[in-house]
Every structure is written in C-alpha cells, then in structure tokens.
Amino acid sequence: MTDLDPSPNPWRLSVAPMMDWTDRHCRYFHRLLTRRTRLYTEMVTSGALLHGDVPRHLAFNPEEHPLALQLGGSEPAELARCAKLAGQWGYAEVNLNCGCPSERVQRGSFGACLMAEPSLVADCVKAMRDASTLPVTVKHRIGIDKVERYEFVRDFVGTAAAAGCEVFIVHARNAWLKGVSPKENRELPPLRYEFVHRLKREFPALTIVLNGGIRTNAQIAEQLEHVDGVMLGREPYHHPWLMADWDARFFGDAPVERERAEVEARMVEYMQRIVAAGEPWSHASRHLIGLRNGLTGARRWRQVWSDHRLKNTSPTEVSRLAHEDAEALA
Numbered sequence: 001m002t003d004l005d006p007s008p009n010p011w012r013l014s015v016a017p018m019m020d021w022t023d024r025h026c027r028y029f030h031r032l033l034t035r036r037t038r039l040y041t042e043m044v045t046s047g048a049l050l051h052g053d054v055p056r057h058l059a060f061n062p063e064e065h066p067l068a069l070q071l072g073g074s075e076p077a078e079l080a081r082c083a084k085l086a087g088q089w090g091y092a093e094v095n096l097n098c099g100c101p102s103e104r105v106q107r108g109s110f111g112a113c114l115m116a117e118p119s120l121v122a123d124c125v126k127a128m129r130d131a132s133t134l135p136v137t138v139k140h141r142i143g144i145d146k147v148e149r150y151e152f153v154r155d156f157v158g159t160a161a162a163a164g165c166e167v168f169i170v171h172a173r174n175a176w177l178k179g180v181s182p183k184e185n186r187e188l189p190p191l192r193y194e195f196v197h198r199l200k201r202e203f204p205a206l207t208i209v210l211n212g213g214i215r216t217n218a219q220i221a222e223q224l225e226h227v228d229g230v231m232l233g234r235e236p237y238h239h240p241w242l243m244a245d246w247d248a249r250f251f252g253d254a255p256v257e258r259e260r261a262e263v264e265a266r267m268v269e270y271m272q273r274i275v276a277a278g279e280p281w282s283h284a285s286r287h288l289i290g291l292r293n294g295l296t297g298a299r300r301w302r303q304v305w306s307d308h309r310l311k312n313t314s315p316t317e318v319s320r321l322a323h324e325d326a327e328a329l330a
Contacts (some may be wrong), residue, residue, distance in 0.1 A: 009228055010066060010092075011167055011209050013220065013250050015243075016036035016233035017095070024282035028066045028270055030236070032263045033243040036251040039067050043097050045110075046073030047084050058089045068093035070139070072100070074110040074120060076127035083128035083136065093167075095130055096121070098140035101175040112175035115144050118156045122163035129164045137167035137180040139211070142195045143174040157199055157206070162314075167207040169231055170196045199301050216251060217242070224250070238290045260291055264319060271315035281315045282308075300325045320328040 015022065015030060017040035027039045028041055044057050049071075060067060069091045073079045083094045097122060100111035115123050121138065128136045138160055142153045173189040191213045200208040209229035214220060220230045236243050241260065247253040267288055271281035285305050292298040304310070304322035313321075 009207060011038060011137075011169075011207050011229035012036075012224070013246055014169075014209065014231045015236055016062065016211060016231050017041060017043055017068075017097075018233055018237065019043060021237055021287075022065065023283075023287075025059045025270075025274070026237075026287040027067065027265055028061050029263075029284070029287050030240065030265050031061075031063050032245045033258070036224055036253065037243065038093075039064055040095060041067070041069050043072045044082075044101065046071060046075065046078040049082050049085065050078055052087065058085065058091075060089075066092040067088075068095050068137070070095040070097055071270070072097045072110045074114060074117075074124065074246050076120075076123045077242065079124050080127040083132040083134065087132045087134050087227055092136060093135045093137055093139045094132065095139055095169070096124060097127070098138055099171050099175060101141075101177055103127050112141055112144055113177060115140055115152075115156055116176070118159035121156070122159050125160055125163040125165045135167060136165055137169060138165050139169040140177040141173060142192055145174065145177055148174060150198060153204065154199065155197060157203060161203065161206055166205075167209070168199070168200065169209040172196050172210060172212040179258075180267045191221070193226075200227050208220035208281060217246075220250065227293045237287075239293050240290050241293070260295075261323075264288065264291060268315045275315065280311065281318075282311060285315070285318075297325070 014037060016064055019042050019262065022040060022042050030037070030039060041060075047055050058069070069086045070244050071079060071082050071094060073082070073096075079096070082177050086094045097111055098114045102111065108191045125136050125138065131168040141151075143149070153170070160168070172191045172195060176189060195208065196208060196210045201204075207228045209231050210223050211233070214223065214232050215235045220232075223230050244258050245255070248255040267284065274284060275281050288303050289305060292301050301322045304325055305318060310318050310321070
C-alpha cells in the first residue's frame, strides 16, 4: 500500500471523536484542510439522543461529509433506534464506543467496560445493522485493566465480527478502569501496535484501523504498511496544518495549494454566519487557535482570537487585529 493509493478505503485516515472538541464547528474547520479524511462526532449517548434534543445532537453542516456518528450505549434496542436516526439525518457511519474509560461512562455501563461483555457488543452491533443500512463500526481498546493477553482482544473482535461488524478502530492501549483519569489513561498504558498488526493478519477480511500515539505523517505512512487505516486525535487538533496535504499524500488527490490566511478567511466567513444565527463566534474560533502554530507572531495571534474582551467585535475585525498584531512581531 503506497501513500498515493488510487482507490483508498473510506477509513484510510480519520480524526478521532473527542468530547468537547470535535463539534460541528471543529469539523467544518477540519474540512477546510482535508476533504477525504473521515470525521467523527463527539460521543452521543443513546439516552441523550432518544430523550433529548435530537437536532442539537445530530445537526451538522453538509460540508462535513463523510461524517460518522459515535454512539455510547449498551441497550441493543435503544442503539437500534439511534442507528435509524443516524441514517435519517444523513450520516455515513454509526460507531459504537467501546473504548472510553471514564468513570461517568462506566456508570452508564458502556465505553471500555463493554469489552468485558463481547456477546452484548455483538447484540448491539446486530441490532444496529438490522435497523439501518449504514456501516456499523466499533472503536475499542486492546484490553481492560490488567488483562494484557492478545487473545482477549482477538476474541472480542471475532465475536463482534460474527455479528456483522466489519470495521474495527483499535486504540492500541489497555483501558485502565480504576485509579487513573481518562487523561492519564491516554499516556500510561504502553502502546502495543503489534497487537493491532496481528489483528489485521488474523482477520484479513476486516478493516482494521490503528489509533493511539500517532503524531507525524511518517508514522502514518509506516502504520499503513500494516493496517487499513490510521486515526489521529489530539495532534491534528492542536496542529491542524498537519492535515493540509493529507488528501494528496494519503488519498492520491491532486495537490492543492493552501494558505493559512485563506483557511482563516473562510472560517471568518463561517463565524459571521453563526453570529447571524445567534451563536457566539467564539464557539468556532476556539478550534482555530492552532492554525498558525510554528509561525512568527503565532502566540500573539492566538491571544487576540482568545481575548474575551473582543466577544462583541465582529470576527472580520478580530481577524484584522490578530494579523496586525502578529505582523508587528514579525
């Protein structure tokens, strides 16, 4: 598999679902940098979706496609209803969260703790597949707590695959369910890429996507020699310009000349639209902060965009002030 695969699978490259980060404004911004990379919503619990404000949870900009909805839940019938809603709202995929280790998620009996109940996950997958024609995928860990045997994740994948799941996004760390925070859980357990590589060898017909610890294009290319896809999270969020050449580098598209100022200008236009709709522009600008990382004056540029005293100033004027201050430092 080369960097310029002429017919890449839809999961070749993706940005991870991240709570409080990958909202619709973030995803619109990411789409200005990459058209082909698969994007995911923040996790939406089945209870919130079935008993809450459906448009608030499911509305998105058409530009965000291809877009997957990540669900949190463990009741097959409820997840089936949610999968049906996902299809009605135009999503491209439904993803079941079997990887989040937070205590709040555990109290809801879903997330990483579901890995201890593969037959229940299989029931959830089958129910969602029966209710919707969308691909149903699973995001999970390689193990939970001190269970560090490859056979554990192999059997989990095999059970879910028998129920019809064909795509597995594997965070290559164990989930420690007690004693550490979700933040610590992203760093403390060792990464074991070899487990994910072995899954691909033993389940060649499945799409296996590796997640965890990937930060550079060179690392992406290296992993694509072993698996079908790579999912990144915090690195593209904090350093979004990393995504600017992904379509050409990893999907074989013709190179597109982009300037950061052009991307910012299009985000300013977007922010003007959400202001007109009654929403503060800061809901979108917070995702923009890493755009100029590495450039002279970037720190001052970020400070201007983050200045709460400018909250009633138009995004166009804030952008002008940010560039004026940044250029003064150049």
